Amino acid sequence: xxxxxxxxxxxxxxxxxxxxxxxxxxxxxxxxxxxxxxxxxxxxxxxxxxxxxxxxxxxxxxxxxxxxxxxxxxxxxxxxxxxxxxxxxxxxxxxxxxxxxxxxxxxxxxxxxxxxxxxxxxxxxxxxxxxxxxxxxxxxxxxxxxxxxxxxxxxxxxxxxxxxxxxxxxxxxxxxxxxxxxxxxxxxxxxxxxxxxxxxxxxxxxxxxxxxxxxxxxxxxxxxxxxxxxxxxxxxxxxxxxxxxxxxxxxxxxxxxxxxxxxxxxxxxxxxxxxxxxxxxxxxxxxx
Amino acid sequence: xxxxxxxxxxxxxxxxxxxxxxxxxxxxxxxxxxxxxxxxxxxxxxxxxxxxxxxxxxxxxxxxxxxxxxxxxxxxxxxxxxxxxxxxxxxxxxxxxxxxxxxxxxxxxxxxxxxxxxxxxxxxxxxxxxxxxxxxxxxxxxxxxxxxxxxxxxxxxxxxxxxxxxxxxxxxxxxxxxxxxxxxxxxxxxxxxxxxxxxxxxxxxxxxxxxxxxxxxxxxxxxxxxxxxxxxxxxxxxxxxxxxxxxxxxxxxxxxxxxxxxxxxxxxxxxxxxxxxxxxxxxxxxxxxxxxxxxxxxxxxxxxxxxxxxxxxxxxxxxxxxxxxxxxxxxxxxxxxxxxxxxxxxxxxxxxxxxxxxxxxxxxxxxxxxxxxx
Ligand SMILES: Nc1ncnc2c1ncn2[C@@H]1O[C@H](COP(=O)(O)OP(=O)(O)OP(=O)(O)O)[C@@H](O)[C@H]1O
Ligand SMILES: [Mg+2]
Numbered sequence: 001x002x003x004x005x006x007x008x009x010x011x012x013x014x015x016x017x018x019x020x021x022x023x024x025x026x027x028x029x030x031x032x033x034x035x036x037x038x039x040x041x042x043x044x045x046x047x048x049x050x051x052x053x054x055x056x057x058x059x060x061x062x063x064x065x066x067x068x069x070x071x072x073x074x075x076x077x078x079x080x081x082x083x084x085x086x087x088x089x090x091x092x093x094x095x096x097x098x099x100x101x102x103x104x105x106x107x108x109x110x111x112x113x114x115x116x117x118x119x120x121x122x123x124x125x126x127x128x129x130x131x132x133x134x135x136x137x138x139x140x141x142x143x144x145x146x147x148x149x150x151x152x153x154x155x156x157x158x159x160x161x162x163x164x165x166x167x168x169x170x171x172x173x174x175x176x177x178x179x180x181x182x183x184x185x186x187x188x189x190x191x192x193x194x195x196x197x198x199x200x201x202x203x204x205x206x207x208x209x210x211x212x213x214x215x216x217x218x219x220x221x222x223x224x225x226x227x228x229x230x231x232x233x234x235x236x237x238x239x240x241x242x243x244x245x246x247x248x249x250x251x252x253x254x255x256x257x258x259x260x261x262x263x264x265x266x267x268x269x270x271x272x273x274x275x276x277x278x279x280x281x282x283x284x285x286x287x288x
Numbered sequence: 289x290x291x292x293x294x295x296x297x298x299x300x301x302x303x304x305x306x307x308x309x310x311x312x313x314x315x316x317x318x319x320x321x322x323x324x325x326x327x328x329x330x331x332x333x334x335x336x337x338x339x340x341x342x343x344x345x346x347x348x349x350x351x352x353x354x355x356x357x358x359x360x361x362x363x364x365x366x367x368x369x370x371x372x373x374x375x376x377x378x379x380x381x382x383x384x385x386x387x388x389x390x391x392x393x394x395x396x397x398x399x400x401x402x403x404x405x406x407x408x409x410x411x412x413x414x415x416x417x418x419x420x421x422x423x424x425x426x427x428x429x430x431x432x433x434x435x436x437x438x439x440x441x442x443x444x445x446x447x448x449x450x451x452x453x454x455x456x457x458x459x460x461x462x463x464x465x466x467x468x469x470x471x472x473x474x475x476x477x478x479x480x481x482x483x484x485x486x487x488x489x490x491x492x493x494x495x496x497x498x499x500x501x502x503x504x505x506x507x508x509x510x511x512x513x514x515x516x517x518x519x520x521x522x523x524x525x526x527x528x529x530x531x532x533x534x535x536x537x538x539x540x541x542x543x544x545x546x547x548x549x550x551x552x553x554x555x556x557x558x559x560x561x562x563x564x565x566x567x568x569x570x571x572x573x574x575x576x577x578x579x580x581x582x583x584x585x586x587x588x589x590x591x592x593x594x595x596x597x598x599x600x601x602x603x604x605x606x607x608x609x610x611x612x613x614x615x616x617x618x619x620x621x622x623x624x625x626x627x628x629x630x631x632x633x634x635x636x637x638x639x640x641x642x643x644x645x646x647x648x649x650x651x652x653x654x655x656x657x658x659x660x661x662x
Contacts, residue, residue, distance in 0.1 A: 177374065179372060180374050182370070183368075183375075184387070184391075185341075185361040185362045186362070186368045186436075187436075187439055188362050188392060188439065189387075190360075190362050193391050197391070202377070202378050
């Protein structure tokens, strides 16, 4: 028995080794060696470096600021996606089977298109003479300069990653039986109570998955930010990219950045999950 | 007695198919009412109308004198034990039972006390911390019972609450539920398709079929004076014969007139006649009103069940005496043991016991027979 399942797991093990362990090993190697292959902390130190003599600070002028900025945009994207996706996923999960199928298809449809194309589309929508501004013009609202702002980046991120929030939510919500909701109503729970005591706690696994699947890629994204945010500010993904393919490449610092980002994301995810645990143990309900 | 729940001319259809058709029902305060009928006859639908999960297409639902057609479930003072338990998978046994009280924001100590009492009542002490997914079907069912009772309802709706329990536990829980109902004075609306359960527990039995009420009455009424062939066949064993009402107190079948206690029929009105197997006396052939030949005998413990061929119609008779196959016997029936019923859509659906033999015992089961007839 044991041997068999071990053999079945072998391809996965090889996959993990090739595409997870080895790349992380390489990143670690680059991050902690200098050009001569000597062990060094310089690359990591570089991330926190700033020059006080030029009036620079840790929070504004080092790589740290870019990391924080990316985490902030990722956070905004995740929250907005959750707010949009939650009611949407719930109403899909309560619809008839055929409507469910259609809606899920519609949610997935944009994912089948290259995300660069989609981002370009958003760019033209938001541009000065784009559809959005033309539409607003009909109501006499002056043309808004959305493009090349943080707002544009967040709109783009939400647009690109929303399906990754909807689908995990939908897949747990569709399992919440009508009968459990009816039982709660029967026991005196009004709409709000049913939501707080049954629907929300039962959808927590979906929320956590959705958060992970949106937060991680939006924090580390690149291209989207350059396309929509202009050259004003770079997200950390852009910086890392430039460290490998840019005009002044520095593999060591790029790897150190990637490593720090990974650790930060892991910490964020761990905090989310811990918060869920501590809240669901008391009273068995879910404190809002 | 005061009516707590009244259903007036209720009709419901799903996808154009009529499920309930002109249902009238009054439930008294503190009464144990059982809805009894074959699968798919609309028992659960009736409960869901009372619980507020279905709004009838036609007719009215009253709680006391208040019309509640549009009152949502959470505002109705009834609780339901659902046919498929519907426990909350994210909560343990304790929290499932506490749910209603938590919604009502009861005090912690009161909740703890009630939960403990309810779990003791359903024999689940020590299961507080268990996840409901780790419970057996019967245990889940008992959690569902505790959860509904913990809410201290005025009316409790029970949808086959004992179906998943083994015989011994079912008998115990029957007694337990009946005690709870009596001691707390709660009105029970109980759904079952087990006629024995219905007859032994209820104050009033409502026999349903095809979305209509066939008969409402006390268990003895239902058993002794069925109103039509369906009820007679569904409840217990019965010989259902074609007869003609010659005049008041006089019914004819098998070409012979019998005295009976029924009256108020037209002269020479065709009727259905029911005689229960245990109400037939076996006598010497020459003394009998009818004469027949024994074709089968089965020992049932307290009595024998014999099948007797009378002019091609196979009767079932229960007797404490042994009668050999092929022996010829006489049949005598007391007037009060003859139940005369008006002809109905069910007349002629239930034949005699000719398909009966030991191997085919299942065919004599009212439910199976009814299923085949549909
Ligand atoms: N939501 C629904 N949509 C369509 N048809 C339904 C729905 N609910 C019930 N029905 C149909 O209504 C009929 C009565 O159903 P109901 O659940 O009331 O039967 P029941 O008497 O409780 O049967 P059982 O003893 O099997 O539980 C059945 O034919 C069922 O298929
Ligand atoms: Mg049912």
